[in-house]
Amino acid sequence: MANEFNSCKKTGTDLKKCAKCHTTFYCSRDCQKVDWKVHKKVCNPNSQNNLSDKIGPSNVTHNNTQEPSRTRSLDQPISKPYTRLHDRKWLHDRPEKDVYRLLIDCYRMRMEDKCKIDGRAEAGSVQAGASNLEQSFRRLLHVAEAKPDLLPPWWDDGKKEACVKLVRRSGGEDGGGWSCLSRAATKEEIIEHYGNPQFPMHLRLFGEQIFGYTPGSQGNGAQVIELMMMAMEAPGARPTMFGHFTLL
Structure with a gap:
């Protein structure tokens, strides 16, 4: 593309x-x-105050992120999200409904990325014109379940069905709810919804932990997580400044 x-x-x-x-x-x-x-x-x-979706030269200033990150649309924020991603516990210690919301949005954003970044729509997705979107979403849940410790300890078949039920409730008659699978989720919409410019990166890195790669990349999410931990969440982390006219 x-x-x-x-x-x-x-x-x-x-x-x-x-x-x-x-x-x-x-x-x-x-x-x-x-x-x-x-x-x-x-x-x-x-x-100005946040790193971009990919590690690279930019003008950014970061404080040590020990307090819970400011995030709208979730019942409970978490602290040190990159450390939690590194430990494969990004979904742990969250309210159940927050876990469902994040799994749904990880799927929605991944489908949008595969279409826009990879240049091809995932079979079974709304971008491919599919009608049975629930089956495609269940595939993400199935793959995530096969990864040790990626989902919270309380996750079971009943919680899976509760997550899918949230999708159905969000769909309604007109498919207008935020968590509806027929509603594509762009990077800009994710940022607006959660009020956090780094949230698309969180979702993409978690999606890579599920599927092993990120659309448009060669699977370097682990390195990105470690760099972000050092830059933002390590004790005594210092602000970082880069020249903004360097091209990648």
């Missing part, structure tokens, strides 16, 4: 990303500088 540069409209697969937000593509450093007056209005709010 070709990427498009905002200013000169050049297309192709060899464009470079803005290293600050990782969402805008450029054909050269000069083009990036020309576009900066416009792009900085979008780039700055999304990256």
